[in-house]
Amino acid sequence: MMESNYKAELLTREIKEKALSSGAELAGIVSASDLDAQPRIWVDFWEYKAFTKKTSDYLENARSAIILGYHVWDDVFEIVLKKESSSEYPVEWRGRLFARRVLRYLERKGYRGVVEPELLSKKRMAQLGGLGNFGKNTLIINPKYGPWIRLRSIITDAELVPDEPFVRDLCGDCNLCIEACPVRALAPYRLDPNVCLLGIHPNKRGEPRLKTFYDKYTPTLTKNSYLMCMECQKACPYGRELRGG
Numbered sequence: 001m002m003e004s005n006y007k008a009e010l011l012t013r014e015i016k017e018k019a020l021s022s023g024a025e026l027a028g029i030v031s032a033s034d035l036d037a038q039p040r041i042w043v044d045f046w047e048y049k050a051f052t053k054k055t056s057d058y059l060e061n062a063r064s065a066i067i068l069g070y071h072v073w074d075d076v077f078e079i080v081l082k083k084e085s086s087s088e089y090p091v092e093w094r095g096r097l098f099a100r101r102v103l104r105y106l107e108r109k110g111y112r113g114v115v116e117p118e119l120l121s122k123k124r125m126a127q128l129g130g131l132g133n134f135g136k137n138t139l140i141i142n143p144k145y146g147p148w149i150r151l152r153s154i155i156t157d158a159e160l161v162p163d164e165p166f167v168r169d170l171c172g173d174c175n176l177c178i179e180a181c182p183v184r185a186l187a188p189y190r191l192d193p194n195v196c197l198l199g200i201h202p203n204k205r206g207e208p209r210l211k212t213f214y215d216k217y218t219p220t221l222t223k224n225s226y227l228m229c230m231e232c233q234k235a236c237p238y239g240r241e242l243r244g245g
């Protein structure tokens with residue numbers, strides 16, 4: 001038992017070092033059983049329209065989840081690239097590339113893993129893995145980086161030592177994000193994804209009732225690209241000083 005604890009502690013340290021030296025600013029561990037104890041929830045977003053899953057839906061004998069936080073220090077990370085009827089998010093490519101370096105490290109040690117188990121809540125993993133807590137804008141707020149972190153996750157059969165959940169409330173009486181939302185999509189800790197400018201199907205961007213909001217808050221960059229709305233993040237006092245333009 002002592003030996004297996006020692007092995008898990010050593011591997012956990014190595015994995016975190018690997019993550020932090022390959023692009024992540026934050027790394028946390030959650031046990032698969034703690035994650036699976038969360039109730040299944042409906043993801044109300046046109047691209048998904050599905051219930052959240054369990055770790056075993058992605059990997060047999062899953063033991064741990066590794067949750068990684070990548071700082072987005074500039075508005076340019078919010079680019080959406082339109083491609084015919086679909087969209088791509090370059091910030092996702094970067095995170096996946098970096099997270100795969102951690103996966104390959106695990107695989108070289110003889111463990112299995114899955115990057116991007118998309119229907120497991122990354123925000124819940126981040127809260128359980130100690131990266132930050134849910135803010136009123138429904139995003140995970142980290143005390144240093146604020147909401148300006150993007151999350152990537154890996155499910156693995158490696159036994160790792162879980163982190164303590166983040167329980168401190170960071171918002172208090174602050175309601176700046178709720179007041180900042182141009183379309184009133186937020187209530188404290190709740191978002192209506194059918195009202196949020198980013199939740200509405202891109203085909204509706206041209207509708208007269210929405211067009212002025214899109215023009216103002218999701219500025220066009222080139223013929224095939226625009227920036228996502230950032231109002232509820234920009235309103236958050238946490239992490240402001242570490243941001244560029």
Ligand code: B12
Nearest residue numbers: 041045118121122123124134139140150151189193198199
């Ligand atoms: C669908 C989706 C959207 C949809 C709908 C979002 C929604 N809130 O319903 C739309 C398109 C609108 C959207 C918008 C944005 N999103 Co989004 N989105 C996702 C996605 C793919 C799934 C989220 C989801 O619905 N999961 C299922 C639900 C049930 O899980 P959940 O929301 O995590 O649910 C938990 C919380 O609701 C929690 N909870 C809620 N309130 C509270 C309050 C307290 C106190 C506690 C304890 C718990 C709690 O309990 C639930 C169960 O555990 C995730 C990636 C992923 N796979 O997790 C990214 C993700 C959540 N999005 C992210 C981001 C950054 C954004 C945007 C800023 C756009 C952008 N620049 O990328 C905006 C922000 C809008 C906002 N204020 O939330 C990040 C969040 C990073 C962070 N710091 O938290 C994620 C994790 C993507 C990533 N790879 O980093 N998103």
